[in-house]
Amino acid sequence: MTVQGETAQSAGPLTTEAGAPVADNQNSETAGVGGPVLVQDQSLLEKLAHFNRERIPERVVHARGAGAYGTFTVTADVTRYTRAHFLSEVGKQTETFLRFSTVAGNLGAPDAVRDPRGFSLKFYTEEGNYDLVGNNTPVFFVRDAIKFPDFIHTQKRDPYTGSQEADNVWDFWGLSPESTHQVTWLFGDRGIPASYRHMDGFSSHTYQWNNAAGEAFWVKYHFKTDQGIKNLRAEEAAVLAGQDPDSHQRDLRTAIERGEFPSWTVQIQVMPVADAATYRFNPFDLTKVWPHADYPPIEFGKLELNRNPENVFAEVEQSIFSPAHFVPGIGPSPDKMLQGRLFAYGDAHRYRVGINADHLPVNRPHATEARNYSRDGLAYDGRHGGAKNYEPNSFGGPAQTNAPSWQPIAVSGITGSETTPLHAEDNDFVQAGNLYRLMSEDEKERLIANLAGSISQVSREDIAERAIANFRKADADYGKRLEAAVQALRG
Numbered sequence: 001m002t003v004q005g006e007t008a009q010s011a012g013p014l015t016t017e018a019g020a021p022v023a024d025n026q027n028s029e030t031a032g033v034g035g036p037v038l039v040q041d042q043s044l045l046e047k048l049a050h051f052n053r054e055r056i057p058e059r060v061v062h063a064r065g066a067g068a069y070g071t072f073t074v075t076a077d078v079t080r081y082t083r084a085h086f087l088s089e090v091g092k093q094t095e096t097f098l099r100f101s102t103v104a105g106n107l108g109a110p111d112a113v114r115d116p117r118g119f120s121l122k123f124y125t126e127e128g129n130y131d132l133v134g135n136n137t138p139v140f141f142v143r144d145a146i147k148f149p150d151f152i153h154t155q156k157r158d159p160y161t162g163s164q165e166a167d168n169v170w171d172f173w174g175l176s177p178e179s180t181h182q183v184t185w186l187f188g189d190r191g192i193p194a195s196y197r198h199m200d201g202f203s204s205h206t207y208q209w210n211n212a213a214g215e216a217f218w219v220k221y222h223f224k225t226d227q228g229i230k231n232l233r234a235e236e237a238a239v240l241a242g243q244d245p246d247s248h249q250r251d252l253r254t255a256i257e258r259g260e261f262p263s264w265t266v267q268i269q270v271m272p273v274a275d276a277a278t279y280r281f282n283p284f285d286l287t288k289v290w291p292h293a294d295y296p297p298i299e300f301g302k303l304e305l306n307r308n309p310e311n312v313f314a315e316v317e318q319s320i321f322s323p324a325h326f327v328p329g330i331g332p333s334p335d336k337m338l339q340g341r342l343f344a345y346g347d348a349h350r351y352r353v354g355i356n357a358d359h360l361p362v363n364r365p366h367a368t369e370a371r372n373y374s375r376d377g378l379a380y381d382g383r384h385g386g387a388k389n390y391e392p393n394s395f396g397g398p399a400q401t402n403a404p405s406w407q408p409i410a411v412s413g414i415t416g417s418e419t420t421p422l423h424a425e426d427n428d429f430v431q432a433g434n435l436y437r438l439m440s441e442d443e444k445e446r447l448i449a450n451l452a453g454s455i456s457q458v459s460r461e462d463i464a465e466r467a468i469a470n471f472r473k474a475d476a477d478y479g480k481r482l483e484a485a486v487q488a489l490r491g
């Protein structure tokens with residue numbers, strides 16, 4: 001490999017894609033001197049055609065990101081909660097790949113913006129790849145997948161102006177009061193991390209763990225940065241985003257090049273299944289956290305990132321992560337957002353990278369092998385050779401295990417378009433108010449200034465007022481100060 005900056009030494013003849021030598025890579029072939037270009041110059045045509053096809057569709061969300069390989073190490077025994085092999089003993093290590101991202105920006109967007117950060121982690125386990133596709137926030141804006149495309153439309157470019165519009169953002173949030181908690185988080189100090197290394201990660205969703213005795217537990221994952229939390233103020237971020245749009249990506253790559261391997265302490269909150277029905281908050285509502293006083297986090301692992309990808313397109317752009325990639329001992333919860341995501345990611349991968357996306361080097365299992373009867377499709381690599389492509393068969397092909405990865409859950413009632421049930425202390429504002437009241441006076445001031453700066457750009461009074469009303473419901477002081485700050489900016 002020629003390293004950037006080195007003088008390239010010839011590594012033998014330049015060839016076409018078919019391996020034939022190329023005589024001239026500087027001048028295309030013409031009819032006579034100064035005449036038109038000839039169709040017979042196949043190396044020119046091939047080069048232009050390949051160039052036209054260099055891009056694949058960018059991710060519809062989280063398009064902008066950076067990734068690195070690493071190691072997950074078990075640091076405490078969790079076998080009483082899960083039978084997942086990669087968590088089976090203290091000291092056990094599993095190779096990982098982590099992709100960080102922002103949500104709303106396109107592929108070339110700046111890193112230092114106010115936006116949640118994606119935290120997509122692939123564990124290459126001996127029982128198959130396990131993906132946790134989380135964020136740096138423990139909660140989300142909405143609690144039903146059916147609202148996700150509408151929400152994202154308000155974060156992306158307006159169909160008429162072609163830009164992100166404050167009107168759309170605040171219209172949707174004002175009309176979706178369940179977003180108040182996550183919006184408070186986003187406009188607070190943690191809304192613009194200084195780098196990917198200086199932020200936490202969360203599963204956000206509740207998942208199921210189940211042990212060898214068949215007992216199930218509801219769990220939430222937390223990845224606490226060992227580098228310490230560092231954030232950017234709005235003014236600092238605005239400068240950095242302009243001066244170094246790739247700031248987070250560069251920071252991650254160069255830290256690993258220097259041997260400063262970032263790490264996270266991995267914790268789990270565990271809720272006994274029997275608690276779920278009567279817990280004060282609906283444990284499957286993604287707009288809520290489980291307060292640590294109720295379910296204290298238990299430390300069980302260390303995640304370290306220690307190797308940069310060699311090729312960003314092959315390993316980061318083509319990487320795929322799916323919340324539906326489980327291994328035995330881990331499974332879904334009935335969280336309505338998660339359930340929608342179980343469909344959405346595989347569908348996105350098939351569109352964006354193709355039907356054989358799972359078999360690219362970064363995506364395929366590294367500690368086991370994928371063995372099934374699916375075959376062929378675009379860019380199939382022939383990995384099954386001549387093996388039989390049907391089941392059952394009499395030729396010793398792979399067979400089902402009869403061992404489901406997760407435990408069944410109890411359900412009740414009849415089918416219907418139901419809202420997420422409210423538990424005793426549930427409403428859309430309680431945890432947003434709690435978060436506000438936890439902040440220091442300085443933090444509150446910055447939160448109000450950040451929110452007011454954004455809401456004051458809204459063109460319609462009713463949209464701005466509806467948005468402010470949600471914060472008022474979270475905390476009277478929060479609403480009052482925000483209203484005054486918006487009025488001061490609007491004049």
Ligand code: HEM
Binds near residue numbers: 065100118133348
């Ligand atoms: C029902 C709600 C959601 C839907 C339908 C959805 C859909 C998607 C889709 C289609 C992608 C692009 C995937 C690709 O092209 O490879 C994506 C990426 C992503 N989503 Fe979601 N999403 C939802 C909610 C969430 C939530 C709640 C989180 C975090 C807790 C999240 C975190 C991410 C991350 C981190 C990525 C980037 C994955 C990567 O690095 O490749 N999403 N989402």
